Amino acid sequence: MPEALINRLAERLGCSPEAAATALRQFVEQLHQQLEQEGQANVAGLGRFIRTEQGLQFEPDTSLAQAVNHRFAGLEPVTVEPPATQPYRKTEVVPPEEEPAEKASPFYEVTGEQEAEPVSPEAVAQEPEPAAEEHHPEPAPEPEPVVDTPQPAPQPDEPPLRPPRPPRIRVEEDRRRGLPVWIPAALLIVVFGVVAVWLLFFSQPSPREAVPPAPVRAETEQSPAPETTVTATATPAVTDTVSAATEAPPAETSAPVPPPTDNYALIVGSVTSQRAAEQLAARFRRTLSEHGLPVTIVTVTSNGITRYRVAVGRYSSPEEALAAKRQLGEVLPPDAWVLRLPSTMQ
Amino acid sequence: MENPTPEQVAQALAELVQDALMRGESVEIPGLGTFYVNHRGSTTERLPDGRVVLHPPCDLPAFTPEAS
Numbered sequence: 001m002p003e004a005l006i007n008r009l010a011e012r013l014g015c016s017p018e019a020a021a022t023a024l025r026q027f028v029e030q031l032h033q034q035l036e037q038e039g040q041a042n043v044a045g046l047g048r049f050i051r052t053e054q055g056l057q058f059e060p061d062t063s064l065a066q067a068v069n070h071r072f073a074g075l076e077p078v079t080v081e082p083p084a085t086q087p088y089r090k091t092e093v094v095p096p097e098e099e100p101a102e103k104a105s106p107f108y109e110v111t112g113e114q115e116a117e118p119v120s121p122e123a124v125a126q127e128p129e130p131a132a133e134e135h136h137p138e139p140a141p142e143p144e145p146v147v148d149t150p151q152p153a154p155q156p157d158e159p160p161l162r163p164p165r166p167p168r169i170r171v172e173e174d175r176r177r178g179l180p181v182w183i184p185a186a187l188l189i190v191v192f193g194v195v196a197v198w199l200l201f202f203s204q205p206s207p208r209e210a211v212p213p214a215p216v217r218a219e220t221e222q223s224p225a226p227e228t229t230v231t232a233t234a235t236p237a238v239t240d241t242v243s244a245a246t247e248a249p250p251a252e253t254s255a256p257v258p259p260p261t262d263n264y265a266l267i268v269g270s271v272t273s274q275r276a277a278e279q280l281a282a283r284f285r286r287t288l289s290e291h292g293l294p295v296t297i298v299t300v301t302s303n304g305i306t307r308y309r310v311a312v313g314r315y316s317s318p319e320e321a322l323a324a325k326r327q328l329g330e331v332l333p334p335d336a337w338v339l340r341l342p343s344t345m346q
Numbered sequence: 347m348e349n350p351t352p353e354q355v356a357q358a359l360a361e362l363v364q365d366a367l368m369r370g371e372s373v374e375i376p377g378l379g380t381f382y383v384n385h386r387g388s389t390t391e392r393l394p395d396g397r398v399v400l401h402p403p404c405d406l407p408a409f410t411p412e413a414s
Contacts, residue, residue: 002374005362012358013350020350027355028377045360047407056379058409064360068367068383068407075402082396 264321265298265311267339268332277308284312287331298341311341367407377412384408 003017010020031049034041040050047060066073269280277297285295293313300307312332315321321338350358363381366373372382384406391399 002376005373005375008362009355009358012362013354015350023350023352023355024359024375025377027352027359028375030352031378043356043360045357046363047409049409056409056411058379058381058411060407060409061360064364064367064407067364069405070368072402072404075404077402078400079393080398080400082398 262314262316263341264315264318265296265339265341266313266315266321266325266328266332266336267298267309268312268336269310270307271310272305272307274308277310280310284310288312288328291328291331298339309339311339312336314341379409379411381407381409 006017006021006024009024010017013020013023015023031041031043035049035051035056040048042048045061045063047058047064050057050059060068268284269277271277271280274297281295281297288295296311298309298311300309312328313321313324315324315338318338318340325332325336325338359375363373363375367381367383370383372380374380386404386406388403389401391401393399
């Protein structure tokens with residue numbers, strides 16, 4: 001028999017522990033007797049004991065159950081609707097009633113179009129106006145103060161009417177802010193792509209025009225050196241050019257005679273046989289007859305191979321010759337180059 | 347009070363058990379059984395119509411009869 005229980009019981013009953021122990025024993029015996037006779041026994045403030053086949057069952061009294069459940073008193077079961085039937089709206093998350101004056105101000109400009117929807121501000125604004133109109137005809141001297149008073153009145157009324165909207169508008173604003181980030185980026189990419197393509201295609205002609213001078217000059221620098229030796233050593237080449245010059249006269253007589261200082265020419269063809277060179281020269285004389293340019297055959301021997309070059313025109317500088325080539329682009333072959341003729345040929 | 351009546355004993359016993367259970371202690375009464383607190387956590391119950399019932403946690407008084 002636990003002493004703590006007996007002591008506490010004795011304290012409550014105001015008797016000695018021995019008397020409390022005997023009293024408790026008697027009480028338990030009475031309870032068992034009642035259970036055997038009636039099958040159940042009720043103890044006030046504690047509960048009901050029921051005798052069953054499984055053993056002794058206990059049903060706590062409602063007062064005992066409430067006292068024991070004091071930590072969770074007042075909690076009731078809550079029934080929650082399924083999520084599908086309860087649509088989620090963002091406007092319900094942000095309570096618009098809080099701080100209406102501060103929250104409403106940033107959205108005034110946005111809600112400007114929606115002013116027509118709430119009828120109440122208009123009604124509020126219209127109500128004072130008839131009063132003002134009524135006042136107008138009657139008192140002639142003091143219409144201004146009456147008119148001024150109704151105007152400020154609707155303004156303080158407006159802010160509290162707006163707040164319910166802000167959350168939804170804030171979401172729309174976010175979307176508007178989000179869109180322009182993508183559109184300018186895409187546009188920039190497209191513009192850059194177009195510029196890149198344009199540069200790729202339209203910048204090619206200029207390099208082609210810029211590149212030729214380098215090989216031309218290289219050739220002009222190379223050619224004079226061997227040709228001076230050639231003309232010095234190989235006299236038959238000079239005779240050939242003389243013969244070519246004698247053949248040329250019919251064209252040259254018709255064309256204006258170039259000044260002797262011009263020693264640059266456009267080479268339109270370079271062949272190894274004289275006949276082919278003459279045919280080429282005849283063809284260019286025909287096509288260039290309207291331009292009045294001299295067409296001659298220049299003979300050059302280098303490395304034991306004699307080349308007959310058909311030269312068109314006479315120019316004082318390679319730049320001039322290139323300009324002429326650009327002008328005669330459709331008549332001359334694209335691979336025509338500028339050559340400095342040896343001074344002996346002039 | 348040397349000889350308390352059974353009604354007094356029953357009332358004192360009920361108060362004693364209630365105090366002990368409210369403190370979360372278990373009480374063993376010789377010849378009868380043990381009273382203790384049975385704690386149940388919060389539970390959710392799904393109803394057949396899709397609704398969900400949230401049951402709060404609770405402390406229940408419980409009794410285990412003495413093995414005779």
